[in-house]
Amino acid sequence: MPELPEVETVKRTLNNLITGKTIEQVQVRLPRIIQKPDDIQMFEVLLQGQQIETIERRGKFLRFVLTDYVMVSHLRMEGRYGLYSSEDPLESHTHVLFRFTDGSELRYKDVRQFGTMHLFPRGEELTQPPLHKLGLEPLDEGFTFEAFRDRIAHKKTKIKPLLLNQEYIVGIGNIYVDESLFLAGIHPEREASSLSKKELMLLHEAIIRTLSDSVEVGGSSIKSYVNGQGEIGLFQHQLNIYGRQSQSCKTCGSEIYKTVVGGRGTHICPTCQPLKRKRIIKKSEK
Structure with missing residues (x-):
């Protein structure tokens, strides 16, 4: 989709x-x-x-x-x-x-x-439906850290299905949730309420960065997506984790595995995304 x-x-x-x-x-x-x-x-x-x-x-x-x-x-x-x-x-x-x-x-x-x-x-x-209950736009000026934190910080829901819920934040589908959580070093099964302020800041930054980078290259053509001129997107060539199960993580070399979280196929690096570890995005990665 x-x-x-x-x-x-x-x-x-x-x-x-x-x-x-x-x-x-x-x-x-x-x-x-x-x-x-x-x-x-x-x-x-x-x-x-x-x-x-x-x-x-x-x-x-x-x-x-x-x-x-x-x-x-x-x-x-x-x-x-x-x-x-x-x-x-x-x-x-x-x-x-x-x-x-x-x-x-x-x-x-x-x-x-x-x-x-x-x-x-x-x-x-x-x-009116279908637009009346949609949440924050992650590439708009209104998507501040404070607005993001207020929407999700106290939810006792796993972070991945929460990010997929369009009533909280719109447009972040399965590909970009996996990529954003990897970039922020957050395990998809962590409860949103368990994330520290620093982790929420990293995730907020990762969402904006991932979506912005994808927009710059026309999105991802995983299956049959093309734009209005029949051109494919190129972001699939930059994916760090989505679709890379059984391959080595580009950051640490660990084997990426695929599981199901919230009913959706989910890609995880066991080293970069442990259940309790925090990871900082290095300046060299920005």
């Missing part, structure tokens, strides 16, 4: 490709993609004549800000957008087409068919 860096990359790519374009016609080929409104024809009609002012991101969701509406899109497992000429042949698994007045088309493809779209009058999208 695309996580924050991948969705941020798609957002930036689409802003370059379609901002300022005006929608002439919409064709929904798979009705269940559209979650709001219930009437698919209304979805198609309401979007006619709408200009795309900008595309924003909230957690793992894209927000298409239009003249009068906001379309909230979740890519889920395999969803992807691409810009085509209206004359280009239609590819398999293309479920929604947005035809623009200049003859180009934004096409949404989704092999797994898990993606969703919601349409709201502008200003209402943040007060």
